[in-house]
Amino acid sequence: MTVSVENEKVVLRGACTAEEAEALLQHLLTMNEPVVDWRGCDAAHGAVVQLLLNLPPEKLEGPPRGRFLREFVAPALEAAARTRAFLARP
Amino acid sequence: MNEFLEQFVAEGRDLVEQATGDLLGLERNPADSALLDGVFRAFHTLKGGAAIVDFHAMERVVHAAEDALSRIRGGEQILTAETVGDCLSCLDQIVQWFDHIEAHDALPLDAHRAANTLAARFTFAIVAHPEQIGEAVWFSDREDFPQARTSIRYHPEARTFIDGEDPIAAFEKLPGLLRLYLAAPVSDGLADYDSFSCVLQIGALSSASAAEVEAFCAGLRGRYQIEEVLGASSAGLDERAKAILEAQIQLLAERGEGAANRVVSAARVASNVLRAIGRTDDAARVDQARTSGDDDSDHLTRLLRSVIEGEAAAPAPSAALEAARVVRVDVDRIESLVKLTGELTVARNAIDHVAKLLRDPATQRDATSLLGQQATDLSRLVDRLQKSVLALRVVPMRQVFQRFPRLVREMAAALEKPTRLEMEGEATEADKAVVEVLFEPLLHVLRNALDHGVEPSADRIAAGKPALATIALRAAREGDRVVVEVQDDGRGVELDRVRRVAAERGIVAADALGAMGDEDVMDLIFAPGFSTAEQISAVSGRGVGMDVVRSAIEKLGGRVRLHSQPKQGTLVRFELPFTVMMTQIMTIEVGGQAFGIPLESVIETVRVPRKKIAGIGAARAFVLRDRTVPILALAEELGVSAAKSSAPEATILVLSINGAVAALEVDGLGERIDVMLKPLDGLLAGTPGVSGTTLLGDGRVLIVLEPAGLMR
DSSP states (O other): OOEEEETTEEEEEEEEOTHHHHHHHHHHHHSSSOOEEEEEEEEEOHHHHHHHTTSOGGGEEOOOSSHHIIIIIHHHHHHHHHHHHHHHOO | OOHHHHHHHHHHHHHHHHHHHHHHHHHHOTTOHHHHHHHHHHHHHHHHHHHHTTOHHHHHHHHHHHHHHHHHHTTSSOOOHHHHHHHHHHHHHHHHHHHHHHHHSSOOTTHHHHHHHHHHHHHTOOOOOHHHHHHHTTTTTGGGOTTOOEEEEEEEOTTTTTTTOOHHHHGGGSTTEEEEEEEOOOOSSSTTOOTTSOOOEEEEEESSOHHHHHHHHTTOSEEEEEEEOOOGGGOOOOHHHHHHHHHHHHHHHOOSSOHHHHHHHHHHHHHHHHHHTTOHHHHHHHHHHHHTOOOOHHHHHHHHHHHHHTTOOOOOOOGGGSOOOOOOOOHHHHHHHHHHHHHHHHHHHHHHHHHHHHHSGGGHHHHHHHHHHHHHHHHHHHHHHHHHHHHHTEEETHHHHTTHHHHHHHHHHHHTOOEEEEEEOTTOEEEHHHHHHHHHHHHHHHHHIIIIISOOHHHHHHTTOOSSEEEEEEEEEETTEEEEEEEEOSOOOOHHHHHHHHHHTTSSOHHHHHHOOHHHHHHGGGSTTOOOOSSOOSSSOSSOOHHHHHHHHHHTTOEEEEEEETTTEEEEEEEEESOSSEEEEEEEEETTEEEEEEGGGEEEEEEEEGGGOEEETTEEEEEETTEEEEEEEHHHHHTOOOOOTTSSEEEEEEEEETTEEEEEEESEEEEEEEEEOBOOOGGGTTOTTEEEEEEOTTSOEEEEEOHHHHHO
């Protein structure tokens, strides 16, 4: 199991596959103010990353362990979140 | 050009023509699936051809258009006027590329840039919607990556996840990956989120070349766009940002209710975009325009326009400016030249024979008559040779007409005057030099027809005309001339207004105006400084008038006339020589020198007793059949010393210049000859009063004068 809930947080570990996006979605839907910890994540499928795009940056605990995720995907998620926050301002 | 390429271009031009016709038909009747099929097939065939001849940029553009058309056929997308416009722009670009290919055997070096911009119109159709802004701000930090050479935008297919592919992980293998960008449409909460549907938009900056990146992207499923990154110093507005700003300008241009709201909303979007890409100064100016409280959409439009245009990169050298130096020649025409060469050889041998006969006193008599016959044969052959050579430079009018359907459509849309362009006689041939020069004058006349001729729809309906205006563009061969006409069914030229404007602008003295006939008044439209447009509009009226049209046509040895029926429309008629090379001239003598005058401007030659020439102020004139004709002494005009005017009669050349009659006094008249006129070039190019030079039989250079220039 690479997607699990521990201490009120969704924890991503190892390589998260496309199928696990659905599990992650269910957790995000059922939890109040969900927080995702992906520090132990080595790889995440695009379907998982797409879902993470919907998360405010402060709800995502990183950086992830995988080099590609850390160097490229995480900064892209941050920049996207900044843009979204910027556009959402009154 | 190799045979393959030649065939590709020839077939391509036909396909473009067919597709243009179908697209325009489709715009009138969007439900006509046969037309849609026709357009699709044309694009499909063009794409295949471009792939075979390895024109990748062209292939990419056509492919993008074909995809869009295919989505429309499949009902996934609806056909909008915008898509029709984009397809027409695409065809227009292809025609320009064809011209370039004919001249250089290859696409222009910057073709991929144009291709990207065009392809993006289909692939990344802009919706001025906040969701799209996420993508608009990508690459704004590219200055942090000085080694960046290429940018990529990629929209994977929605079923990518289901098919077990990972579009993001794929980018790990992108050569030279420097930076990744991600976006997805913003959703309100996750209640409706579908984790199996891929809505990702992925961007990347790479240090690899466009070619390497292209090779990588070829393995991707979905739509992608590759662009070369401009140097940091010339980094302009991102295309996305620019497109969104353009969309705001369009929004502002809409009329009707809610103008104030549109200004507020356009300003907010524009300011957001500008801030997001770090252009805070510009954003502040936009905010100011918004908060100043006035709903002046023009002000904001100008502001946005300046932001966009301030960024316009140095204009790329226009392919249209490089006159094509290559002509495609039909093989039959070359065959006929080869045959002629054979006949000329025979004629030369016959002359050798005559020369032999001449050496023998016994056969000299026969030789003389034979020589006469040979001369006749030879002159017939030279005549044919001349015609054949001129025919090599002949091209169909289609080459210049082809671009007008789109341009007229765009102008009509800009002016909100629905108009149909009917073209006739595109196959009419004329000298390449003539056809090439026609584009600008015709564009100008078409613009005028739309702007000043065609009435707004409401006025047309009130006048009992169909709301849809018709402009006809026709070409036909008439004898040794080619006639091109532009006819509209608009309001016609109002002579009273022409009179008023001519008087206001001091083109003709008010009292002279009263004496002028209607036709002469109509002709004033061609006078320098005349423009009836009461306000400068976006389409015409940029200060270039019909005088420029007339001078361009006259330079070719042609004529322009304008006929107009009040309330029924205007006809502008260009009469052009079939070829610009052959000119009939008359030689004249002044101050011991010979000059040529184009015969077509000579009405007659007369001898006038000197006492019949009256001085009027500093000028002179004489009466010819109850008409006063002004006389210019050519010697004075040219600054050569005149022969002693002791003769009791003056030799006068009566000329027609733009419909007016004037006379030139010369010392003597020569002969009429057909010459190949060579235009002046180098330092002498554009010398007023001289249209060119030609060589006389005895080797002297003859300067051929241009009467209109002399009289100015």
